[in-house]
Amino acid sequence: MSPLLVHVIVALVVFAIYFQFPPVLIYAERKVCARIQNRIGPNRVGPWGLLQPLADAVKLLTKEEVVPARAEKGLYYLAPVIAILPASFAFAVVPIARPFVLGDGTVIATQVADLNVGIIFVLAITSLGVYGIAFGGWSANSKYPLLGGIRSSAQLISYEIAMGLAIVAVVMVSGAVRMGGIVDSQIAHGWNVIRQPVAALLFTIAMFAENNRLPFDLPEAEAELVGGYHTEYSGMKFALFFMGEYMAMVTMSGVFVTLFLGGWHFPGIDPTPGSLAGTVATGAIFFGKVSLVLFFYLWVRWTLPRLRYDQLMQLGWKALIPIGLANILVTGIFGVL
Secondary structure (H helix, E strand, O other), X not given: OOHHHHHHHHHHHHHHHHOOHHHHHHHHHHHHHHHHOOXXXXXXXXXXXXXXXXXXXXXXXXXOOOOOOOOOHHHHHHHHHHHHHHHHHHHXXXXXXXXXXOOXXXXXXXXXXXXXXXXXXXXXXXXXXXXXXXXXXXXXXXXXXXXXXXHHHHHHHHHXXXXXXXXXXXXXXXXXXXXXXXXXXHHHHOOHHHHXXXXXXXXHHHHHHHOOOOOXXXXXXXXXXXXXXXXXXXXXXXXXXXXXXXXXXXXXXXXXXXXXXXXXXXXXXXOOOEOHHHHHHHHHXXXXXXXXXXXXXXXXXXXOOOOOHHHHHHXXXXXXXXXXXXXXXXXXXXXXX
């Protein structure tokens, strides 16, 4: 089997697993919410309510789509597509398992694209997701979506700086911007969540804000903006916004695991490329870590209250950015010493 064909198969497997997460997350979100609120959650459609996401998909596919009469049609239709694509593109550079070796000695990386500037690519691509929200908010020609789009733009600018500063600290201790290189550094020197705990905390807060998740869901804030940027969307277009949020959660969880939790590695596992069975085992470890981070996403959503908008902006500009700069300074001093 040619290496090119193997790379294609790896890419298909990666995205096949990736696209299974959103429907599972929708079900898990409802069940976690129910448990925290002392309820049962979905239990009617299928055994234990497992087919509820499928029922939701059928409902949204068959639901009437209402388009505002004065909407900017081009951007209105384009916005949900833009909201869903960046997250899936960014996941392409995340290594999900240990590389494996073919019979002829060729080493195959377990990611769609092994870029030398992997983490920079992630930052660049994920920042495009806000355009879908901004376009959706503006093109609907309605005040609540417009306010949601404006909030999202300001929020992204504020928290992406903090996220970038956290990543700079990781790059400083790892000596690499390639995602696989960052994992290799953690295999040799220990996980970055221990070496860079401040950067891990900054990144965690910033990724919640980046994904518009509570306590940072100001762009949709149902109590204030009805539904924010997707108020005027229905049917499949609304489903795309919904899917985009969950796909972004999976991507950011994968990036967090890669940057701070050792990626696919676990103490005691041989990191050298080897058999396909070992690769599958390390892939299970990676997605197990991702699932724990996703559970933390859900837990926080149904535990913490929403911040006020002024509190959100003050936290980003007056707290996270100075802490990120100070962390880089301390990391540089220790690096020199």
